[in-house]
Amino acid sequence: MNARDRILSKVRAATDPLPEKTALPDLDVVASIGSRTMPDAGDANAVCATFEEEWTKVGGILVNDESELIELLKSLDAGKGYADPALALESLKGAFEVDDIFDREQVDTYSFSITRATGAVGETGTIILTDGDTPNRLSALAPWIHVAVLSRENIEATLGAAIPTFGSDPSVVLVTGPSKTADIEGILIEGVHGPGVQICLLV
Amino acid sequence: MAKLEQAIDNHAANLDEETREAVRLASKAKTEKRVNALWTDFDDPNALRKLASQVRQHALDNLPDYLEQAEAAFQKNGVQVHWAEDGDQANAIVLDIMRRRGASKVVKSKSMVSEETELVPFLEKHGMEAVETDLGEYVVQIDGDHPSHIVTPIIHKNRRQVGRSFEREGLGEYTEDPLELTRMARRHLRQKYLDADVGMTGANFVVAESGRIVLVTNEGNARFSMAATKTHIAMVGIEKIIPREQDVPLFLSLLGRSATGQPLTVYTQFIGGPKSASQEEGPEEMHLIFLDNGRSDILASNCKEILRCIRCGACMNVCPVYRQTSGHAYRSVYPGPVGAVLSPLLNKAGFPDLADLPKASSLCGACQEVCPVDIPIPDLLLRLRNKGKQEHAPKTSINTPGLSFWALAATQPAAWKTGLKLGHAMNVVPHALLDVNPSAKSWRSTRELPPFRGGDFRSWLKAHEKKGGAS
Numbered sequence: 001m002n003a004r005d006r007i008l009s010k011v012r013a014a015t016d017p018l019p020e021k022t023a024l025p026d027l028d029v030v031a032s033i034g035s036r037t038m039p040d041a042g043d044a045n046a047v048c049a050t051f052e053e054e055w056t057k058v059g060g061i062l063v064n065d066e067s068e069l070i071e072l073l074k075s076l077d078a079g080k081g082y083a084d085p086a087l088a089l090e091s092l093k094g095a096f097e098v099d100d101i102f103d104r105e106q107v108d109t110y111s112f113s114i115t116r117a118t119g120a121v122g123e124t125g126t127i128i129l130t131d132g133d134t135p136n137r138l139s140a141l142a143p144w145i146h147v148a149v150l151s152r153e154n155i156e157a158t159l160g161a162a163i164p165t166f167g168s169d170p171s172v173v174l175v176t177g178p179s180k181t182a183d184i185e186g187i188l189i190e191g192v193h194g195p196g197v198q199i200c201l202l203v
Numbered sequence: 204m205a206k207l208e209q210a211i212d213n214h215a216a217n218l219d220e221e222t223r224e225a226v227r228l229a230s231k232a233k234t235e236k237r238v239n240a241l242w243t244d245f246d247d248p249n250a251l252r253k254l255a256s257q258v259r260q261h262a263l264d265n266l267p268d269y270l271e272q273a274e275a276a277f278q279k280n281g282v283q284v285h286w287a288e289d290g291d292q293a294n295a296i297v298l299d300i301m302r303r304r305g306a307s308k309v310v311k312s313k314s315m316v317s318e319e320t321e322l323v324p325f326l327e328k329h330g331m332e333a334v335e336t337d338l339g340e341y342v343v344q345i346d347g348d349h350p351s352h353i354v355t356p357i358i359h360k361n362r363r364q365v366g367r368s369f370e371r372e373g374l375g376e377y378t379e380d381p382l383e384l385t386r387m388a389r390r391h392l393r394q395k396y397l398d399a400d401v402g403m404t405g406a407n408f409v410v411a412e413s414g415r416i417v418l419v420t421n422e423g424n425a426r427f428s429m430a431a432t433k434t435h436i437a438m439v440g441i442e443k444i445i446p447r448e449q450d451v452p453l454f455l456s457l458l459g460r461s462a463t464g465q466p467l468t469v470y471t472q473f474i475g476g477p478k479s480a481s482q483e484e485g486p487e488e489m490h491l492i493f494l495d496n497g498r499s500d501i502l503a504s505n506c507k508e509i510l511r512c513i514r515c516g517a518c519m520n521v522c523p524v525y526r527q528t529s530g531h532a533y534r535s536v537y538p539g540p541v542g543a544v545l546s547p548l549l550n551k552a553g554f555p556d557l558a559d560l561p562k563a564s565s566l567c568g569a570c571q572e573v574c575p576v577d578i579p580i581p582d583l584l585l586r587l588r589n590k591g592k593q594e595h596a597p598k599t600s601i602n603t604p605g606l607s608f609w610a611l612a613a614t615q616p617a618a619w620k621t622g623l624k625l626g627h628a629m630n631v632v633p634h635a636l637l638d639v640n641p642s643a644k645s646w647r648s649t650r651e652l653p654p655f656r657g658g659d660f661r662s663w664l665k666a667h668e669k670k671g672g673a674s
Contacts, residue, residue, distance in 0.1 A: 004286035007441065007495045012267040014503035021264040024446060025257050030453050033251055035244040035466065058469075104484070107397065124467040136483040137430035141423060142393070159452040159467075170280065170476035171429065171485065176467045179423040183339035183355060184362050184381040186229050192338060192385055193392065194423030194470070 031160050038123045041157035047122040051155045052202075054125025058177035059190060061199045069147065069201050070095045073112060076197065082139050083114040087149055102139035112145035117200070118172075119154040121162050126176040127200055128162060130169040137171070146195040148175070151203055208601045211524075211563045214532035222359050226351070226529045229358050230520040236464025237517055237573065244466060255457055256577035259511035262411075262444045263502065269411040269444045270493065276414025277491055280476035285492045290320030290551070293494045297322060297403070297436055298329055300490055304434050306331075306400030310392075312418070312425035313337035314405025315353055315514060316440050316494055318536045319549065322403070333403075334395045336424040338388050345372050351530030351538060354462050354516035359529050392424075402428030402486065406439040407458065407513070409491075413448045415475035416491070419458065419468035426470050435477070435486035441493050442502075442510040454513060457575035461515035497549045506583045509544045511576040518570035518580060524563050533560060540570035544583045558596035561587035562603075602642060623658035630654050 001009070015021075039050035052062055063069045070092055073081075078096060083089055085100040092098060092114075102113070115134050117127040127148045134140050140148075156162040159174070166172045179194030190196050241248035262269055274284050287293035301309065309326065311317065311333055323344065326333040335344040339356035343349065346368055350356030357365070362379045370377040374387040404425050406416035416437055418425050429435050445451060451473075459465040478485035501510055519525040519539025530538030535546035535557060543564060547557035561584045570580040591599025612618045634652050638644035 002286070003288050003292060004493075007286050007288060007493070007499060008267055008270060010495070010499035011270065011441065011502060014499055014507075015264055015266055018264055022257055022260040024261045025254055027447065027449055030254065030258070030450055033245075033254065033453050033456065035456065036246075037244065037466075102483070104397070108393070126467060126471075131479040131482045131485070135481070137426075137478070138484045141426055141430050159455065160449055163448050163451070166473060168280075168475075170474065170479055170489075171482075172473040173426060174467065174471040174473075176465075176469050176471070178469070179421070180469055181338050181385060181422050182463070183337070183342075183357055184360075184365055184384060185225070186232060186355070187362075187381045189382050189385040192389060192422035192424070193336065193396075193427045 034158060035123060039157050041161060044153070047155050047157050048152050048202075050122040050157075051120055051125060054122065055120075055127075055177075055200055056125070058125045059180075059198070060125065060127075060177050061197065063199060063201050065203075066091055066201070069199070072199065073145070076145060077111075078145060079111040080109055081112040081114065081145075082110050082143070084116055084135055084139075086135075087114060087116065089114065102136040104138060107138060107142045110139075110143040112147065113139045113143040114147040114149060114201075115140045117148035117150040117154070118169075119156060119162055119165055120150050120200075121157075121159050121174070122155055123158045124176055126159070126174045128165075129173045129175060130166070131171040132167075132169050141194050144191065144195060145197040145199065147199040147201055149201045149203060209559050209562070209598075210534065211528055211532045211559060212602070215528040218529055218532075221361065222529055223527065225361055226358055227526045229355065230522075230526050233355075233463065233520040234517070234573070237461055237520070240460040240464040240466065244460070251453065251457055252575055252577045255453055255575055256511060258445065258450050258453070259513075259576045260508070262446055263442060263507060263510050266441070266444065266502065269446060270441060273409055273411040273414060273444060274493075276411065277475070278414075280414045282414065282476050282489045282491050285490060287492055287494045287496070289496050290494070293320045293438055293492050293496070294322055294325040296490075296492050297438070298326065298331070300434065300436060301326075301331060301401055304400060304488070306434060308332045308334075308395075308399045309401040309403050310334050310336050310396050310399040310428045310432065311340075312402070312404040312420065312428050313340050313356070314403070314438060315536060316405050316438050316496075317403065318350065319496060320438070320494070322438070334392070334399070336392050336396070336422075336428060337420070338385065338422060341388060341392065342368055349531060350536075352516060352519060353514050353537065359531065396427045396431040399428075399432050401434045401436060402432040404428060404435070404437050406437050406443055408445045408451060408454060409439055409443045410448050410451065411444050411446050413475060415448070415473045417445075417451055417455070418472045418474060419455070419470065421463070421465075421469045423470050426472060429472070429474065429486060430484050433486055434488045434490070435474070436490045436492065437474070438492045438494055440498055441495055442498050454575075458513055458515050461517040461573065461575045501545075501548050504548070505586050506544060506548060508578050509541065509548070509580075509583055511578055512541050512545070513576060514541075515575055517573040517575065521569045521573050523565065523567065523569070528563070533563075535560075540564065540580045540584075541578075544580060544587060547587060554590070555594065555596035555598060557598075558587075558591040559598040559601060561585075561591065562599065602645075620661070623661075626655040626658045
């Protein structure tokens, strides 16, 4: 017997004699758990409004169009950036130096990056990044400012509703605000390893 | 003060005031955050706890089936699945993967299970560079220290200590500013990620149905470990199974709120396999190591409920003993109430070595009240005290007054009667004489013995019966 078989046979020996096994709660019971911030899934406007509110609450910044984004980046003294070439952000390219390939060797020269959000969760104010929609994982993580471009129609009410949209993507990342820590004396600091400024451009 | 013989008492007695205060304040603040988050967001958080408890217990009761289901699902996703009976086997698997990949550098995301196997010292011994990337764990590593809390590893340190450590390690000039200290760590660790060959993580949950691990961090270090490296190794305890992907939101709701008061941790990753073909960065290989290390024995024991634990740390934050002693007093990877149950059972040096931990509790029950999976920790502590007695573990009996005298009195009516008469004598004897017994002295150091007023019931009952009062 190898390690696998020995472990499984020990686990089986532990669970086989149980006179009764705990039942698995029905999925609809588990899925019915919603917090007070859970929006009505049938009301797209309510779902979007909840997302906007919760996203702001967790420290995310919202912008509604490209010109607003340009103004915001200027106010943050942004320099060179990267944008996913699939996003045709023409006026942005006029305002900043924008690469369409993320060069790992120059990772710290990008002050901002712009990538696509696959979706979002209203209830928790969360954007969803996937391998499929992010050409370069580092690009959405390493620069101080990250902008996720999110289509309003891809916002789901709850995480449970968003899970089926994950498909077979091997790396689904839910991002709920800027990277943070409270390891030193419980004091909240934003921008540890990931972005210190997390922006969502709603389109 | 009486001589304290319990290791945990000694540790608490010798704790400096600064550390005690840091631990007490931080754990109190986290307990309040948890209560606020759960009761603001839900009408009845207890219903969530019961439901989560049921899902976890179901998974454990059917663990062999779910492990096989998970293994097949991971393999289908292109993940290489390994099994390790103990820490040594798990560490050897990691080393073997690294050697086959020609790797020499690993960045590690926070994982309690790798603390259990002492992975980092093992890899360093074999010439590998292993760097902890969670800010707190990084400080623990450079200080040669141990985490004192499973969620906030340096709860026992203050900003000045961190500042001195960073200065010593050459991260920058001394500062006490937590913001500047965090920036220093960001700059230093960024290069470590980019240079590393392997990203090592644990997992908060393992979803049997989909073959994905779910991993949460606030700092983004697990995400970075899986963005900058070419190999991902996840080491997970066999008990981490969640049956269905739709069960995950319930657990995330409880985990974030119970641990830090957040509805959802900042980075929540669902990882099922190596990077996709079009992806420019990230692991080409993903390995999952299922580690037993004593868990199957616990599953067969009368303490199996402890395996439901999702490692939120709420029980230590609320525990009056943890708040006074800090985590190191538990002399093991898992401190606090969960540790008092889990650590003696997982202990490499055997149960008797940590048999005192189940006694480090007043059985107040606060740990069970806050537990997101409703583990009956006080009951489990009692079962382990019994185990200690049955197995004659010496540490179970330290500082416990012997019960043989009481047992004698309780089985001999004449001795009992004499004892009750003697009770009145206590009212005239100076109480300081009691101090010959160390336990009595320790008890008396903070309390006054009340006057003895008992011993009259028997004579009262006799007189009452004579009067025909008994019906």
